[in-house]
Amino acid sequence: MPTQREIDEAKIRQQVDKIVEGLRDKDLEGLKRLYATDVVSFDVEPPLQHVGIEAKLKNWANAFAFFQDLTYEVRDLTFTVGDDVAFGHCFGRLSGTLKNGTATSGMWVRATFCFRKIDGNWLIAHDQVSVPLDMASGKGVVDLEP
Template sequence: MMPSNDSPEPSDRAAADETAIRRQIGKLIEGLRAGDLAAVQEVYTTDVVSFDIEPPLQHVGTAAKLENWAQVFQTFEQVTYEVRDLTVTVGGDVAFGYAFARLGGMLKSGTATNGMWVRVTYGMQKIDGTWLIAHDQVSVPLDMAHGRAAVDLEP
């Protein structure tokens, strides 16, 4: 009789990790929709590096990342946030994912906006059993001929 191995198979582990990562992205979405910076903070590492669409070129640390989201909450009365086509790849205690995301809602001016679609990439790290965003990058396609962001594209 072969000894029992209670550790999950690698494919089972990867599936469980992917589910946990998707749950974390879901928490991010819920926190943004609720305007809850504390909930948003819970999904990032303390030393997160973010290449967001707003200057500067990088935002380092949770405080810098949360400042970007705080500006969103200062602009919007109510936030809608959607992530579409999230693809996740897991390898040990690191993972990456990519998706399309759209931020919209009701501006404090009373104007409703559907927002624009952006591309987002997540670098995830498993710390003490919890998947956290260690890096994110948000980008907008560039119309090279005119030197402008192509903000009217849809997935």
């Protein structure tokens, strides 16, 4: 019989699967159900932080505006789960076909998710997406693969 932690981790992994589905389907309403209303996101786009569900959804809407179709791939997803908070990390890659018809394989990023159990549902309270920094040039390194 699975422990409560195993059950919770399975539910959290399902939430990440729903992110992948929501991005593929360009489903802002579906994505909205995955985030806490007060989510704080440190995404790759400026500004330094995006606060609240509307700011997070605006980032996804911006991505949808660039892509005709898109996919999001997750690798090496790992979680640590507590009673009402959990955190995890993975590598993620957004790719697809741009509106102008150009296919792009995207770039691999590092992603961190922090979940809170709110009214029995695991919701993303914080996420962070980043790329490594080349110290000498001051530029992000976007050609690495996991």
